[in-house]
Amino acid sequence: MAVVSKETALETKPVNPRVKSMKDFYKRLKKNKSALVGFYVLLFFFFVSIFGAIDANYGITGVSSNATNLTAKLQGPSAEYWFGTDHLGRDIFIRVLHGMYITLGVGFAATFLAGLVGVPLGIISGYFGGWVDTVIMRIMDILLAFPGILLALAIVSVLGGSTINVTIAIAIGAVPQFARIVRGSTLTTKKLEYVDAIRALGAKNGKIIFQHILPNIMSPIIVNTTLFIATAILSAAGLSFLGLGVQPPTPEWGAMLNDGRNYMYQASHITFFPGMMIVIVVLAFNLFGDGLRDALDPKMKK
């Protein structure tokens, strides 16, 4: 085991995988322009969604996302209705704004839940090996055998459609992905000599796992998390579009796409704006995630 580590020690200069400071990290991220754009777009959306959430619940603008106005239905974008109105005369801009925190929230929550379950499973599996590993990974394989959206569909149809159930359904589908990545990283990390060294000092397994292995495998976890949020948003929108996710009249973007589906020829803006928002958010997450991967990879550091 020492032979391998010797080579890597010679090839790459000793690097601290923990990003030494945010400044250093930002400097490396800045080199990747598209990632930086993604980062700023996300930052912007983050604040907008907070505003949207407050507005939806406490009414700052005074416009409700569900206020119907049948005299002004199916109107195109105008100064009064920036994104136009839908078949019930609801303001699409307001609906997109108020739906943003739901869409982003489901994405974050599902990813967080998946990580919360998947990361410990992966570490335990990789660290202890043997039958524990076999049992956990076979269960993960079973989950992976279903296409993600199909699994989520099945879970939602059992639990019933609601924001929380959609989140859970998407999280369950993502657990194996986390478990696998973490298991792989754990397998390489536990072979390193500092793990042997700390064991030789008499540390308990729990301490070794959480204090010595986990911090060293954070970067793949972070990258995977960022990239998965995008997938989770797409899945949530997909489920809502199929009418199985977030229930109308909640202004979820997927559900809004479904609303506009029947009016595509007469009023394409009803589907266009929520659809475009989904594309922008997902794209931003993917760009940022890719940039993050490069920035956190010590081998890319030059």
Place this chain on the structure above:
Amino acid sequence: MSENILDINDLRTSFFVEGNEIKAVDGVTFQVPKGKTLGIVGESGSGKSISALSILQLIDDPGKIVGGSIRFKDEELTTAKGSRMRNIRGNEISMIFQEPMTSLNPVYTIGQQLREAYKIHQGLGKREGTKRAIEMLELVGIPSPEKRVDQYPYELSGGMRQRVMIAMALACKPELLIADEPTTALDVTIQAQILELIKNLQEEIGMSVVMITHDLGVVAETCDYVAVMYCGKVVEFADIETLFENPRHPYTVGLLNSLPRHDIDQDELVPIKGSVPAPDEMPSGCRFAPRCPHASDICRELPELETQEDGNDVRCWIYTEQWDGEKGVKVYDNETTS
């Protein structure tokens, strides 16, 4: 021999890979007298490191200790509970690993890692732990330790890191230190310093040391006793003077012959012919027989490790009654004429 702090008897550690049993350590027997240094010498793959890891019960799946006994201060370690072993590790028996570059966790400072040992075994808090950590760093000769405790491993050179490793291993003043090729990855000047350091600390704390190495120069410099290992077995166990002046086993002689010497004129070194057999084609008799210049028919059977008149052990038919050939093994200087 004085009282033994560590007594290993017929230790067997095997790895089970795809249904095959690979005997990495196959009946190893040796003792470490209290306060002394035992060197374990052998080629790569002779089972030195696995023996060391077996002592601390750090053999991982698919490896397993399948037999024999390890007695540390009259306590059997092969059957010790997990909690007892954790208490022994780092506290009574410590280990230094051979690769200083990867033996420190890159995400923690030197101080955090040194404090670990104090936290585990003595329950010391941050302030007291840091104080001790600085003392330890000073002891192992690291300049400006107050500054170093807050640095990360990547900010230190290889020799520095090995010193930190030693400081970590010695933090709780263990009675036995296992050094697994502590100087292999370091350059010669640092190597000498590290060996000197271990020696000085040994005198200071009064601990025993097991020095695992393939460098006979290191052995000559630091050890009191030597166990020569070949293919998972001890082939010769002798005190340091006997080993270098009167080596008995043909393998030991071969090792010495392949070293350059200053006292005689020589044009070429004499290497041991062949290479270590693969674990699955291990000869059934004497493991060294296929490469041994003295091998005869009797070597198809495995000789025992037998004690000679001077108290040293050797595993070779030549030193038994059954041997019918020429007694004694040719030592290098008799052989060279050129």
